[in-house]
Amino acid sequence: MIQVRALTKRYGPHTAVDGLTFTAPPGAVTGFLGPNGAGKSTTMRMIVGLERPTSGTATVDGVRYADLGAPLHSVGTMLDARSVHPGRSAFRHLMAMARTHGIPRSRVEEVIGLTGLESVAGRRTGTFSLGMGQRLGIAGALLGDPGTLILDEPVNGLDPDGVLWVRHLVKELAAEGRAVLLSSHLVHELALCADRVVVIGKGRLLADAALGDPALGAGSLEDAYLRLTAGSVEYRAGAAGGGAR
Amino acid sequence: MSARGRGATLPRVVAAEWTKLTSLRSTWWAALASVAVSAALTYLSANASSGDPGYDPLGDLTAGLLLTQLGPLVLGVLAGTGEFSTGGFRTTFVAVPRRWPVLAAQAAAVAGFALPVAVASVVAAVLAVLPAASSRDLPVNLTEGSTPQELAGTVLFLTGLSLFGLAVGALVRRAVPALVTVIGLTLVLPVVLTLAVEPTGTTFAEGVTPQEAAVNTITTLLPSGAGGLLVTPSDALTVPGAPDLGAVGGGLVLAAWALVPLVAAALRLRLKDVK
């Protein structure tokens, strides 16, 4: 379970995340939504201890990430599918992660199988397509069999089969009682797999509700999203022409 | 034909490379370092020696050159490797599929940027000797004797080094190995070779030994030695045992140091896939 309380991050005069509070409970897929630059990635990076909050707290199962004894067994994270050494094979990449926790080779082979990478596991990751990189990122997140998962844009670059696979995977992980925090710009996709949504804009919370909650208003999730974020979109194409939509 | 139809002409590729070069922070850091180092070291050196009897302020103009060389070298290497370290080359080669014009354009852009930086470094050195000269009431006349050649030679030397850096960077494609190569050849190898002869302690009366002649020849043919000939007054003593190339010969050797790896980089681009 992820708990974020009054989380704030400032870079000089710029406030990226502004007093954000939400919870990603166990047994549910929590969709994390917001326009580009809303602070989604910064929030996720603070939850996993890569960036220090200016104020506020973010905990996993009640503990700060940096204080977790076995972080990979508590939280599986995929932030950027390009985070692999281009000269290293997928297998060695996962082995390096596994070694820090004494995770056996058999588990590495297992997640390679789970993500469908068997045929390319020995290849240098520099030759991978975006979709294969995503699968490797997801394999890394699953490695420690964690109770909480944080996935940033996991379907980005996947083929239709892959999108379907991720949809089933996250639902299954939540059904097993895990907490899943899933960010995506594909609102239709989130509507198909999320149980709840957290919508942020300009670093602030805009909505935190179960799908179908009247608080999100009538119509599709996309309608609700566009209505909620109307005032906080920083980069919009054609804005000079009157904000065509 | 309409402007739209001609696509990536060389001037356009040069303009694109110029934009890329000048939008990198490292380019400006290297430029700033070159000018600042030139000014600071020349100033310190002039101040330190201004008390000597028979002090000649113009003798200090190249005092900081050893360290000033680093700026243009680094500038060139980072311009040559930048595209490969960021993956930006994919976008570039999609826009210019013949590829070699990119390299030619990079060379033009780097030379066009390094030349004013070199001029600024030389101006900085001239300004830096003025306080020491005025403290002794010595005139600083830049138009007499070998000084004009020295100043122009320094500008060409520094510009040439930036192209040498670019060429090795484009060939090696990785910043650290490329920097090791250019710094090793330009700054460290000459010192190593000097050390090789130094401890033997023979006197000049015995003439030049074959070993010394060999060392001096190699040193002269290295980028810094060849470039040094551009800076050296033509009436200065020749290096014993080394071929007497003169300023023009030295300039040509330096040009070869830039041209050979640049051609090799062009061949590598042409013949091999870009991943």
Add this chain to the structure above:
Amino acid sequence: MTSSPVTFPRVLASEAGKMTGVRTLRWTALSCVAVAAGTAFGLSLFARPGGGATGASLAVAGHVLAQLGFLALGVTAGTEEFRTKLAHVTFLAVPRRLPVLAAQAVVTAVLASVTAAVALVASIAVTAARRDALGLPLNLADAETVRMLAGFVLHQTAIALVGLGLGALLRRPAGAFVTAVVGVVVLDQFLAMNPGRFPDTVRAFLPGAGTRLLTGDDRLAALDAASSGPHLEPWAAGLLVAGWATVLLAAAATRLRRGDIASWEK
């Protein structure tokens, strides 16, 4: 609560596995050996009977140029994770961060000392014929010879750690390498060209002073006679480079512990 599975030996195994798989590091190590041996061989050709050379000085003659390789080795080890945006994956597994730097230091020290030892053996081998011809044997019972040979390995290892510290501190390969080269090699050369009390004093305390560990007694005496700065004993100079490496690694550790691993960090 059960004890954490993230133990230092495991982090060490992970870092060792990663670093030995980096092709650039393998090539750099190989280049160090080739450059050291090649330079030693080349310079031995210039040595003449009655010159200042000794058997040991010929064997370690490649050290000046090889230093560049060892610096590059350390800088690459310290920046490779950031360059390839891999750092965050590593720190997700080891959020306390410092064990990663400590493990990198251990792996770099082992890699550099093995590389230096191989480079030394190669240098001794390729200069053997020339040393025989000059009548300059390598006497391992001689304390000075042992100091110079051991000094070669120790100095190059410390130099690699200086590179690692700067790399981990600055996180940018080119910037860290240029800084390292200026601090270790170029500044020393520049000051040597402008002797005086102040330049000689600064020179004595730069990391390059570690080369005194592998410089013969006669040559040290000649250098000291020409210098108006302090004269460090060879072992003190060795401690000085080790001190430089420690300070830089401590600075890198501070940045790592206090700072962010930013998303744009490469």
